[in-house]
Amino acid sequence: MSALLETDGVVAGYVPDVPILNGVSIHAEAGEIVTIVGPNGAGKSTLVKTIFGLLRPHRGSVRLDGAELAGRRPHEIARCGLGYVPQRDNVFANLTVRENLELGSFDRRATAELIERMYELFPRLGERPRQRAGSMSGGERQMVAMARALMPEPRILLVDEPSAGLSPAFVDVIFGKLREINERGVTIVMVEQNARRALAMSHRGYVLDLGVNRFTGTGHELLDDPRVAELYLGGTARVDAPAAISEK
Ligand SMILES: Nc1ncnc2c1ncn2[C@@H]1O[C@H](COP(=O)(O)OP(=O)(O)OP(=O)(O)O)[C@@H](O)[C@H]1O
């Protein structure tokens, strides 16, 4: 049985002959939460952009349910059931919450009902449908971005740094929402600097460094591996350490 989402030896970058990813192989089974961690510049966002078709791999393959995605364009990939929340600039700042969600819809007739579902998942958005996204807090904007990506009811949600820059309270909210989205049946592939928190709730994790995946295992295996802790998690702090801990 093949994985739901799989990259196999992906080599990719922004210009020809300058690969940022040097052969990355990761996979996610249906229903999993998979987290990719690694230092700044490791290529995490590049990997997610390549999966979503924003970059065309120079070599290797990206498969969804066994079907090749490499070479397809983002809108086609979205129609195959992938949702993507970029690391930055992930909302239309001049549009309202509702307008942002409408733009995420692929099915006009279902839009109103899907928006209501998003307001159930994110009641905070339902309380302010006419607020401009640009005037919202970072955590609220992250909710808008996640809700917009969920509007087409994707099978897989790719999220790049969902907790970046958020207050500890909002980090909890966003991680809770990701768990809830996963419990509703959506496979989650996320990149996170808040590595300990993210790995602790992940079925599988990858450490990406210098464009290759260096370590893999269940979230807890990675957290318990002294090499991973030392090199990427800032030492041997406890798994349930409270503060926001990044691996740098
Ligand atoms: N649009 C771009 N054009 C050219 N090079 C880029 C572009 N975006 C990223 N890079 C380069 O690709 C490398 C990997 O960047 P990437 O954004 O994938 O790292 P990352 O692991 O997501 O880092 P961070 O943790 O800081 O988000 C970096 O050297 C970066 O400078």
Ligand SMILES: [Mg+2]
């Ligand atoms: Mg990044």
